[in-house]
Amino acid sequence: MNDGLKASLKRLERLIQIRQTYVSVAETAVKQAEKELRRLEVAEHELAGHIRHTQEGIAYLKSATGQDVQTDDAYIKELEKQRGLLQLSIEKATGNLEQRRQEWTEAMREEKIASKLQERRLHQLERADDVAQQKAQDDAFIARYVRTRLEK
Secondary structure, three states: OHHHHHHHHHHHHHHHHHHHHHHHHHHHHHHHHHHHHHHHHHHHHHHHHHHHHHHHHHHOOOOOOHHHHHHHHHHHHHHHHHHHHHHHHHHHHHHHHHHHHHHHHHHHHHHHHHHHHHHHHHHHHHHHHHHHHHHHHHHHHHHHHHHHHHHO
16 A cells, blocks of 8 residues: 555656646746736837827927828827737737736646645555554564463
């Protein structure tokens, strides 16, 4: 029985190592997704600032032709289009981040389950060893008792 438990503990140890690797990989994926989301948010914020700056420039022009205003307006529309694309990318990145977080949570949960199982098996092995040791002591006591009775 002890050999089976020891083999089971070795398998569980290997499983825990694999689960820890999964957790590390998932954690790295979460960090990368967070970094990408931050990058996109910063780019969107900068683009929004650039749009605002261009609009302010148009508002404060003292001598501008209709052509200048149309050119600036077309430029702002192009920036708005880019901003819309960035916002779509941000939504995708947010979804990706949420998925990575779920994978990380699942990997940590599976690692915890394997660790608990290993702990239980270890206690089971310790109990089996204690029972075997107590049986050996009982056998030794009985043998000594029988020997002393036979000698009398």
